[in-house]
Amino acid sequence: MATAVQSTQTPCLICDAENPRNQVQCRQCSAPMALVHNTIGQERPPCLVSILGDSNVGKTVYLGFLLDMLSQRANLFEAVPKGAYSVDLQQTVISHLAWRMFPPKTPVEANQWNWSYYEVRKHGGPERWIDLVTPDMAGEAIAAEVASPTTFRIIQNLLLKSRGLMLLVDAALAANGSAQPDFFALKMLSHIDTMIVAKRGKKVDTPVAVLLTKCDYVPAAFDDPRRFAQSNLNRLWNMCESRFANVEFFATSVVGSIAFATSDEDGLVTPVPLHTALRGILEPFEWIVEQL
Numbered sequence: 116m117a118t119a120v121q122s123t124q125t126p127c128l129i130c131d132a133e134n135p136r137n138q139v140q141c142r143q144c145s146a147p148m149a150l151v152h153n154t155i156g157q158e159r160p161p162c163l164v165s166i167l168g169d170s171n172v173g174k175t176v177y178l179g180f181l182l183d184m185l186s187q188r189a190n191l192f193e194a195v196p197k198g199a200y201s202v203d204l205q206q207t208v209i210s211h212l213a214w215r216m217f218p219p220k221t222p223v224e225a226n227q228w229n230w231s232y233y234e235v236r237k238h239g240g241p242e243r244w245i246d247l248v249t250p251d252m253a254g255e256a257i258a259a260e261v262a263s264p265t266t267f268r269i270i271q272n273l274l275l276k277s278r279g280l281m282l283l284v285d286a287a288l289a290a291n292g293s294a295q296p297d298f299f300a301l302k303m304l305s306h307i308d309t310m311i312v313a314k315r316g317k318k319v320d321t322p323v324a325v326l327l328t329k330c331d332y333v334p335a336a337f338d339d340p341r342r343f344a345q346s347n348l349n350r351l352w353n354m355c356e357s358r359f360a361n362v363e364f365f366a367t368s369v370v371g372s373i374a375f376a377t378s379d380e381d382g383l384v385t386p387v388p389l390h391t392a393l394r395g396i397l398e399p400f401e402w403i404v405e406q407l
């Protein structure tokens with residue numbers, strides 16, 4: 116009898132908590148249980164890649180365009196979404212931009228995040244499929260977890276299980292003299308460093324791609340992302356040098372030009388993306404894939 120009860124339980128892919136078979140989201144961490152059902156039968160372990168960064172750095176926009184480029188077979192990639200839920204984020208981002216709007220802010224509640232699960236491979240190299248699993252997290256939740264670990268257990272589990280990390284940093288803000296992007300990134304990396312308890316003196320070897328976002332405002336970053344980071348995000352740069360063995364810097368941008376509209380009622384200024392011009396979206400992902 117006991118075995119019959121056990122077999123109706125399914126462990127969550129992210130936090131390993133047992134859930135009833137018909138559960139839609141994990142009771143413990145809100146990850147979609149479909150992830151588990153989709154990975155059953157795969158002989159390879161899923162590859163979690165986490166996209167990290169402060170609120171408003173451009174995580175949702177970046178991830179939406181990345182997945183869309185992959186599913187449009189950019190640069191010899193082939194990507195197959197596993198489950199319709201995997202397409203939601205990309206659809207939201209693309210349809211908003213088509214209406215010259217940016218997508219809304221990601222809600223802080225983990226049960227409202229979009230998850231994507233894609234089988235990805237690149238033609239022309241060693242032919243192997245990678246199961247890419249990635250949620251679109253809210254920057255506020257990431258900040259809360261960094262400030263007080265285990266506030267969002269799902270983030271802790273994701274960080275521990277991630278095979279690659281993408282850390283997004285607002286290059287426009289940094290170039291404007293704000294220290295906030297540098298401090299956020301420094302805290303984030305310090306959090307990861309202490310969590311992935313490496314041997315004393317040994318560096319963290321999880322590949323970390325640092326993405327400088329909104330580089331349409333600072334085109335110079337495209338010429339030399341490393342130099343940009345070294346001079347505008349020096350704390351982050353030093354932390355990478357001291358504690359991370361496998362880091363690369365990339366400049367990205369999704370829009371070609373932006374207009375600003377002011378509301379008559381409340382005077383709020385809204386950015387209006389006039390057209391999309393994708394730059395540096397695939398490169399960081401390709402780099403992560405090469406490091407796996």
Ligand SMILES: Nc1nc2c(ncn2[C@@H]2O[C@H](COP(=O)(O)OP(=O)(O)OP(=O)(O)O)[C@@H](O)[C@H]2O)c(=O)[nH]1
Nearest residue numbers: 170171172173174175176217221253254329368369
């Ligand atoms: N100029 C420029 N602005 C961008 C770009 N990408 C994003 N933005 C701006 O950044 C804002 C935030 O982007 P999101 O992708 O929603 O940011 P997020 O990191 O998901 O934020 P949270 O959901 O709050 O964590 C957008 O509304 C745009 O105003 C870009 O490539 N260029």
Ligand SMILES: [Mg+2]
Nearest residue numbers: 174175220221
């Ligand atoms: Mg978001």
Ligand SMILES: [Zn+2]
Nearest residue numbers: 127130141144
């Ligand atoms: Zn879970």
